[in-house]
Amino acid sequence: MTNALALLHERRSVKAKDMVEPGPDAAALDAIMRAGHRVPDHGKLGPWRFIVFEGDARIAFGKALAQIYGAVNPEMGPDTAAAQAGLPVRAPLMVAVIFSPSDAKPIPEWEQIMSTGAVCQNMLLAAHAQGYVGQWLTEWMAFEPKVATHLGLKKGERVAGFLYFGTAADNPAERERPDLAMRISHYDG
Numbered sequence: 001m002t003n004a005l006a007l008l009h010e011r012r013s014v015k016a017k018d019m020v021e022p023g024p025d026a027a028a029l030d031a032i033m034r035a036g037h038r039v040p041d042h043g044k045l046g047p048w049r050f051i052v053f054e055g056d057a058r059i060a061f062g063k064a065l066a067q068i069y070g071a072v073n074p075e076m077g078p079d080t081a082a083a084q085a086g087l088p089v090r091a092p093l094m095v096a097v098i099f100s101p102s103d104a105k106p107i108p109e110w111e112q113i114m115s116t117g118a119v120c121q122n123m124l125l126a127a128h129a130q131g132y133v134g135q136w137l138t139e140w141m142a143f144e145p146k147v148a149t150h151l152g153l154k155k156g157e158r159v160a161g162f163l164y165f166g167t168a169a170d171n172p173a174e175r176e177r178p179d180l181a182m183r184i185s186h187y188d189g
């Protein structure tokens, strides 16, 4: 239990660009996915799905991103194109978490969104628990409809995050955190 608490208290992100090999292997990725899949979920809807980008698939996605970015920003120069192509290959492994809402039961979409956020956070924690690091990014590509189309997202689906996983190149510095005490009040009737 102490270790679990330390994990929760110490987790922090490492920038995808500061990640190196090794990334999670098949067993570690499976543990990450199972942790992500086990979240509070009103109505047992499981309103999420995953797209895994491993190895050369990251390169292929990077090429698609550069093309899409160029289509949306016709003034794009070669440096910018190369930067977009490099986004998915910053880290050894990337997993897109797709919010996939269900109307099978009268569960508010807001609750389904929150569950999907919990999926992402559980995945980061599961990576951390296994000695890897992670970062949850959206950037432009999570909001660009042409990327959604390229990834085969259905109507109503959205990218909750592109989660990057790998090994930290350096020990990450702590960042300033919002003040906890300022955010706690006690109901007194």
Ligand SMILES: Cc1cc2nc3c(=O)[nH]c(=O)nc-3n(C[C@H](O)[C@H](O)[C@H](O)COP(=O)(O)O)c2cc1C
Binding pocket: 011, 012, 013, 014, 135, 136, 137, 138, 139, 140, 160, 161, 175
């Ligand atoms: C939904 C979501 C989207 C995010 N998207 C970005 C992003 O596009 N770019 C970025 O620099 N950080 C983004 N972040 C923040 C990082 O994931 C991370 O939380 C931040 O670097 C602070 O690190 P920490 O996890 O150690 O607190 C996002 C976080 C969340 C929850």
